[in-house]
Amino acid sequence: MITVRFPRFFFNHYIDDQVSYTIPEEMAKGLLIGNIAHDLGLDVKRLKSGKARIYTGDNTEYIDLNKEKGVLLVNQRIDRETICGQTTPCALHFQIILEGPMEFYSVTVEITDINDNSPAFEKSYMKFKISESAVTGAKFLLERAVDLDVGINGLQSYFLTKTDNFVLNLKVQPDGEKIPEMVLQRPLDREKQEEMSLVLTAVDGGEPKLSGTAQIHITVLDANDNAPVFTKPVYKATITENAPKGTVMTRVSAFDADKGLNSKLTFSISSTVAEVRDLFEMNELNGDLMLKTSVDYEKARNYQIHVQASDEGGLTDSCKIIVDVLDINDNNPIINIMSQTNVIPENSASGTVVTMVNVQDLDSGENGKVDCTMNENLPFKLKSTSSNFFSLLTDNDLDRERASEYNITVTCSDEGVPSLSSSVTLTLQISDVNDNAPFFERSSYEAYIVENNTPGLSIFTVKAGDPDWNQNARVSYILEDSSVNGVPVSSYVSVSADSGVIHAVRSFDYEQIKDFHFRVKAQDGGSPPLSSNVSVKILIQDQNDNAPQVLYPVQTGGSLVAEMVPRSAEVGYLVTKVVAVDVDSGQNAWLSYKLQKATDRALFEVGLQNGEIRTIRQVTDKDAVKQRLTVVVEDNGQPSRSATVNVNVAVADSFPEVLSELTDFTQDKEYNDNLTFYLVLALAVVSFLFITCLVVIISVKTHRWRQSRILYQSNLPVIPYYPPRYSDTLGTGTLPHVYNYEVCRTTDSRKSDCKFGRAGSQNVLIMEPSSTGTMQRIQSDKSILDEPDSPLEVC
Numbered sequence: 001m002i003t004v005r006f007p008r009f010f011f012n013h014y015i016d017d018q019v020s021y022t023i024p025e026e027m028a029k030g031l032l033i034g035n036i037a038h039d040l041g042l043d044v045k046r047l048k049s050g051k052a053r054i055y056t057g058d059n060t061e062y063i064d065l066n067k068e069k070g071v072l073l074v075n076q077r078i079d080r081e082t083i084c085g086q087t088t089p090c091a092l093h094f095q096i097i098l099e100g101p102m103e104f105y106s107v108t109v110e111i112t113d114i115n116d117n118s119p120a121f122e123k124s125y126m127k128f129k130i131s132e133s134a135v136t137g138a139k140f141l142l143e144r145a146v147d148l149d150v151g152i153n154g155l156q157s158y159f160l161t162k163t164d165n166f167v168l169n170l171k172v173q174p175d176g177e178k179i180p181e182m183v184l185q186r187p188l189d190r191e192k193q194e195e196m197s198l199v200l201t202a203v204d205g206g207e208p209k210l211s212g213t214a215q216i217h218i219t220v221l222d223a224n225d226n227a228p229v230f231t232k233p234v235y236k237a238t239i240t241e242n243a244p245k246g247t248v249m250t251r252v253s254a255f256d257a258d259k260g261l262n263s264k265l266t267f268s269i270s271s272t273v274a275e276v277r278d279l280f281e282m283n284e285l286n287g288d289l290m291l292k293t294s295v296d297y298e299k300a301r302n303y304q305i306h307v308q309a310s311d312e313g314g315l316t317d318s319c320k321i322i323v324d325v326l327d328i329n330d331n332n333p334i335i336n337i338m339s340q341t342n343v344i345p346e347n348s349a350s351g352t353v354v355t356m357v358n359v360q361d362l363d364s365g366e367n368g369k370v371d372c373t374m375n376e377n378l379p380f381k382l383k384s385t386s387s388n389f390f391s392l393l394t395d396n397d398l399d400r401e402r403a404s405e406y407n408i409t410v411t412c413s414d415e416g417v418p419s420l421s422s423s424v425t426l427t428l429q430i431s432d433v434n435d436n437a438p439f440f441e442r443s444s445y446e447a448y449i450v451e452n453n454t455p456g457l458s459i460f461t462v463k464a465g466d467p468d469w470n471q472n473a474r475v476s477y478i479l480e481d482s483s484v485n486g487v488p489v490s491s492y493v494s495v496s497a498d499s500g501v502i503h504a505v506r507s508f509d510y511e512q513i514k515d516f517h518f519r520v521k522a523q524d525g526g527s528p529p530l531s532s533n534v535s536v537k538i539l540i541q542d543q544n545d546n547a548p549q550v551l552y553p554v555q556t557g558g559s560l561v562a563e564m565v566p567r568s569a570e571v572g573y574l575v576t577k578v579v580a581v582d583v584d585s586g587q588n589a590w591l592s593y594k595l596q597k598a599t600d601r602a603l604f605e606v607g608l609q610n611g612e613i614r615t616i617r618q619v620t621d622k623d624a625v626k627q628r629l630t631v632v633v634e635d636n637g638q639p640s641r642s643a644t645v646n647v648n649v650a651v652a653d654s655f656p657e658v659l660s661e662l663t664d665f666t667q668d669k670e671y672n673d674n675l676t677f678y679l680v681l682a683l684a685v686v687s688f689l690f691i692t693c694l695v696v697i698i699s700v701k702t703h704r705w706r707q708s709r710i711l712y713q714s715n716l717p718v719i720p721y722y723p724p725r726y727s728d729t730l731g732t733g734t735l736p737h738v739y740n741y742e743v744c745r746t747t748d749s750r751k752s753d754c755k756f757g758r759a760g761s762q763n764v765l766i767m768e769p770s771s772t773g774t775m776q777r778i779q780s781d782k783s784i785l786d787e788p789d790s791p792l793e794v795c
Contacts, residue, residue: 020108021072025080026116030073033063033109036096037070040105044070050098055338057360062092063109072107080111081148088113088150097339102353104338104389115153115206119145121214122274126200128182128218129314132190133225139169140182141308141316145202145212146273156205160216161198168200173320174234182216190220224313226257228265235307235321237289241297242328249280252287254309254317261312270308270318280305280323289321297327298362329367329416334360335424338389343429346400354380355392355426359412367416375409382410392426400430401467434472434526438464440534447502450541451510459493462500462534464522474525475500480533484516493538495520502536510542511583544588544637550645552579562648564683565627569619575604576686578611578645580633590636596644597630604649606631613647623651 019039037044046052047067054065064075084090089110096105121143128140147155158180160168165186171179180200198216203209230252237250256263267287269277280303281292289305305321338356361368372390374382379396392408406428413421440462447460466473477500482489494503500520516538523531553563553576563576582589593611598604603623605616613629627649634642 018106018108020110022110022112023074023078024112024114025078026114027074027078029076033072033074035070036065036072036107040096042070044068046098050100050103052096052098054094055097055336055358056092056094057336057358063094065096072109078111080113080150081117083111085148086150095338097356099339102339102356104356113150113153115149115204115208115210117148117153118210119147119155119202119204119212121145121200121202121212123214125215126217128216129221130184130188130218131221131224131313131315132188133223134184134188134315135225136184136187138184138227138315140166140184141270141318142180142182142200142216143214143270144179144306145214147202147204149204149206153204153206155202157203159201159203161200163196163198165196166198179318188220194220196220219314221313224258224262224311224315226262226311227315228254228256228309228311228317230254230307230309230317230319233319235319236324237321238324238326239291239295240326240328241295242330243291243294245291245293247291249289249291249323250321252289252307252309252319252321254287254319256311256315258311258313264312266310268308268310270306275300276303276305279303282307289323295325297325297364298331301325301364327364327367329363329414329418329420331362331367332420333370333412333414333422334362335410335412335422336360337424337426340426342427343431344394344398345431345433346398347433347435348394348398350394350396352394353391354394354428356385357390357392357410357424359388359390361414363414363416367414369415370412371415372410372412374411378406378408380406380408398430400432400469401436404430404469406430432469432472434468434524434528434530436467436472437530437532438466438475438522438524439532440464440522442534444535444537446537446539448539448541449504449508451508451543452545453504453507455504455506457504458501459504459538460502460536462495462502462520462522462536464500464532464534466524468524468526472524472526475522476525478521478523478531480519480521482518484518485513489516489518492516493518502538508540510540510585511546513540515539542585542588544584544635544639544641546583546588547641548580548582548591548633548635548643550578550580550633550643552577553645553647555645562650562679563613563686564650564652565615565619566653567619567621567623567651568653569615571615571617573615573619574690575613575615575649576647578606578613578631578633578647580611580643580645582635582641584635584637588635588637592634592636594632594634595629596632597628599624599627599629603627604629613649619651625651627651 021034062078064073080090091108091110123143166182167185169181169183171181196218200214203211239249266284269282303323308318310316336358338358340355359370361370381395383391385391408426411423413419449459464475476497477495479495519533521531521533523529592608593606595606629647631645632642634640
């Protein structure tokens with residue numbers, strides 16, 4: 001057993017490694033050839049994990065690979081003569097291919113000959129007609145035996161039955177071939193022996209020696225004492241493999257010194273293999289060698305034909321014709337896929353081997369030279385690794401998001417004229433890696449929620465996409481840790497990991513928090529995961545959930561507070577002002593005042609917008625000293641909320657007159673000794689405040705009078721009034737508009753001046769379209785503030 005190193009391939013790296021074995025032919029199936037794992041320096045486990053297999057390039061598998069033991073075994077009967085004929089040395093060439101990573105080894109198994117074929121004659125019976133005038137030394141060509149074995153096991157010698165007339169002579173050809181001749185060593189005498197029989201034995205050189213025999217029958221004739229002679233011992237001819245039937249390749253010629261019938265020659269193909277007789281034929285009369293059927297260069301490149309010339313006297317001569325077959329380009333390249341990867345990750349490095357192909361062309365010379373190309377504009381290249389072997393490698397970075405599959409067509413063409421080609425299409429799938437982070441549709445989001453919401457209410461939905469595939473594109477949503485006013489944001493909202501729906505964790509109060517920010521992270525399911533985040537702003541919308549609160553007059557439980565109106569008061573006299581606030585925002589905080597009950601409803605009125613209580617007629621002596629008013633303060637919410645306040649009014653010109661009637665204001669209540677002191681103090685404070693306000697109002701009203709071109713005039717001082725919180729913007733409330741109102745009042749409410757304001761745009765609140773919450777459109781039909789085309793009269 002002989003072991004030699006030679007090239008192997010590992011991906012796109014070139015490594016020298018070869019192993020060769022020598023075995024005799026006709027080994028039984030299953031016999032050991034060699035330990036291939038040991039000879040290649042491989043672990044048996046590598047043969048299993050690499051899915052080792054034998055690639056021969058044809059359908060005959062004489063050799064089997066046992067991956068469990070790492071040995072090569074005989075798979076079927078190997079007949080050297082069938083595989084190689086007379087060609088020596090005879091060898092089987094194949095490759096062993098491993099995957100993951102891809103490796104490529106070449107193995108050669110040389111088949112040695114054994115002596116399993118005996119020499120055989122094509123004709124087992126030979127006839128000779130020899131003239132008795134044949135001179136001593138005359139030669140008679142005998143049939144040549146054929147032995148399919150080669151070397152020492154091939155034909156070695158001939159033996160002839162011992163006789164007095166003939167001896168055996170071996171004629172050695174220039175190529176070393178031995179042709180048996182029967183040489184006359186003593187003249188024949190037909191009268192003594194007209195016929196004789198001899199045995200020619202052919203013997204090979206094997207152990208043991210094998211032999212074959214042929215019978216020779218000799219008839220002695222008279223007088224033909226000259227044998228034919230060919231003009232050349234060897235003739236040469238050429239023919240193309242596509243030559244038509246009947247083509248004449250060459251003509252042989254011979255002459256005979258005899259005359260008459262003894263000089264008439266007949267040409268024939270003598271001892272040769274049966275295949276030659278099937279392909280060629282000889283014209284017996286003129287010696288033309290003709291094509292009997294078409295020849296194939298790929299089967300045999302030359303033929304040796306033995307030709308015999310015989311005269312009528314039975315004398316013969318022989319020559320050899322060597323016919324060379326010329327190749328034509330009649331075979332397309334054959335493309336064999338040795339190993340193929342059907343799926344490759346998109347992050348594969350440039351130069352990664354995808355497929356290995358072997359190309360064979362049975363033609364020779366330029367007709368057998370093959371070059372392979374592939375379709376353009378693909379991120380792959382085709383590289384020749386050795387003779388007739390090509391590797392398909394990645395040439396650029398792959399991106400599954402641009403192309404998830406490639407159809408690669410490999411075309412192989414030879415250099416013949418005209419050129420022949422073959423092609424094969426390979427389908428390659430690109431597998432995904434997590435190389436794209438999730439991305440949100442917008443850089444930030446805003447969402448609205450009405451206060452006093454139900455915990456768990458869906459507020460909004462954030463949505464992120466990922467161009468990756470399968471698990472790498474599965475996006476989860478995570479609420480990032482942060483705080484709002486020192487409280488974790490997770491106590492305000494939560495995010496659904498699968499859908500990105502944002503839910504309210506608690507009920508919100510607009511009066512406590514108007515808006516807050518937080519960030520949501522979108523993370524994919526890759527390994528390692530990739531993520532991105534987005535800012536979300538939640539704005540709380542106000543609800544009318546707070547009733548108005550009366551600041552003045554202050555309601556006391558144990559003391560009596562009353563406003564005093566002199567009997568000389570005229571129409572429009574300002575008795576007092578009800579002051580109230582509403583902690584709500586926008587129109588929910590717009591307050592209106594109504595007189596619900598009064599001792600004398602014809603005497604007093606309450607300003608709808610400003611809460612001022614004024615007289616609506618002249619006070620008379622008939623009016624009762626004690627007057628009790630109930631004022632309702634109502635906001636503009638839907639539904640509206642209200643509060644009531646009781647106002648005590650004393651109609652009198654002097655304080656003692658009031659004191660005499662005070663006991664009637666508080667029934668079922670006890671007066672303490674300090675009541676007088678408190679009443680005097682309250683009256684003093686109210687008087688001081690009234691005088692101060694009167695001075696300020698007159699000054700402001702005078703200034704505004706000149707600028708506003710007032711429509712009405714009055715002899716009484718002007719009192720300007722600005723309703724609280726009638727201007728609301730997005731920064732302080734939920735209304736996205738600004739309303740400006742200018743109200744000018746005199747102490748005479750019947751001669752008040754009015755100005756009109758318009759809203760800048762419609763009052764519409766819209767949630768994000770992607771929100772799971774309901775789109776809200778708030779437009780109050782009852783409030784003229786929501787009608788931008790209608791003026792607002794606040795007089």
